[in-house]
Amino acid sequence: MSTQAELVVDARCGTGESPVWSAAEQALYWVDIPGRALHRWSPDGHRHWTGEEMLACIAPRADAPGQWIAGMESGLFSIEPQDGGTLAATPLAQVAHARPGMRFNDGRCDRQGRFWAGTMLMDMGAGAHVGRLYRHDGYGQLPSLQLEALIVPNGLAFSPDGRTMYLSDSHPSVQAIWAFDYDTATGTPTNRRLFVDMNPLPGRPDGAAVDADGCYWICGNDAGLVHRFTPQGKLDRSLEVPVKKPAMCAFGGPKLDTLFVTSIRPGGDLSDQPLAGGVFALRPGTQGIAEPAFGS
Incomplete structure (x- = not known):
């Protein structure tokens, strides 16, 4: 096992987010939020497509191969x-943002395809508690508001049995990860509790993934690390990537034993991290879980 990070694509994304492994294509998809772009990488090469709104999170559609549900600026789109x-x-559902200047951020499907x-x-500097968390059950329905008063909702993930939901807030004033009991029949989270306080640990909590052992992997933004926490919230290990701002991780590869990590390319002097904005691969010695498609 080698935990040395390898460069997959020198993508130079402004904010590389939402990596999703397509088993059918043996390809990795992800987005660049400010670039308004959907990216695809496979051993055959790297491509990207641009749209008219920023897109922040994606999941494949079960009923339409090649199409994705995406959280963008004004709402959810196919x-x-x-x-x-x-x-x-194609618009699926608009949302009434709490104020102008908002967009979607982190997102994924639960184990039932919601x-x-x-x-x-x-404007993260405002530190405004206007972020919201939505659940979208299917076509022809409006997203259901589930949580309010967040700043930067992030780190969404679900345990292997789907009965625990994880959520973080990556704003510097919060830096917390919570766990919820999750009713898989109704898609309802309850019993919110602190899972990990990231304030004393290196890096702000960003995007996350769960492995087959039920451990929670989360990017330590600003620290160049990806942390693994046990289901009890104990820090198990931290793996390095050669950039300061890893953004989100996802398991992929033929055996789901490669951890892909997207990253952010900030402005300013990047002489100490020329690969910022790239996508990296780690082989941590554990396997992930296939992510459900929307509507599956």
Whole structure:
């Protein structure tokens, strides 16, 4: 086992997020939020498509191969790559943001195929508790508001049995990860409790994944680390990536034993991290779980 991070794509994403492994294609998809782009990498090469709104989180559609549900700026959309490098986007549901200047952020499907996604104010410096967490059950329905008063909702993940939901807030004033009991029949989280206080640990909590052992992997933004926590919230290990701002991780590869990590390329001097914004691969010696498609 080697835990040395390997560069997969020197993508130079402004904010690389929401990596999703497609087993059918043996390919990794992810988004660049400010670049308004959907990216795809496989051993055959790297492509990307751009749209008219920023897109922040994606999940494949069970009923439409090649199409994705995406949380964007004004709401949830169905997106599909087009010839010529563009994205076709069909509105699924709009949301009433708490104030102007907001967009969707982190999101994923639960084990039953419901799509969960949070919203945030793009001006993080304001520290405004206007972020919300939504659940979208299916076509023809409006997203259901589940939580309010968040700043930067992040770190969504579900335990292997689907009965625990994880959520973080990555704003510097919060830096907390919570666990919830999750009713898989109704899609209802209850019993919110602190899972990990990230304040004394290196890095702010960002995007996350869960492995087959039920351990929770989360990117330590600003610290160049990916942390693994046991189901009891104990820090088990921390793996390094060669950039300061890893953003989200996902398991992939033929055996789901590769941990892909997207990252952020900030402005300013990058002489100490020229690969910022790239996608990296780690082989941590554990396997992930196939992510459900929306509507599955």
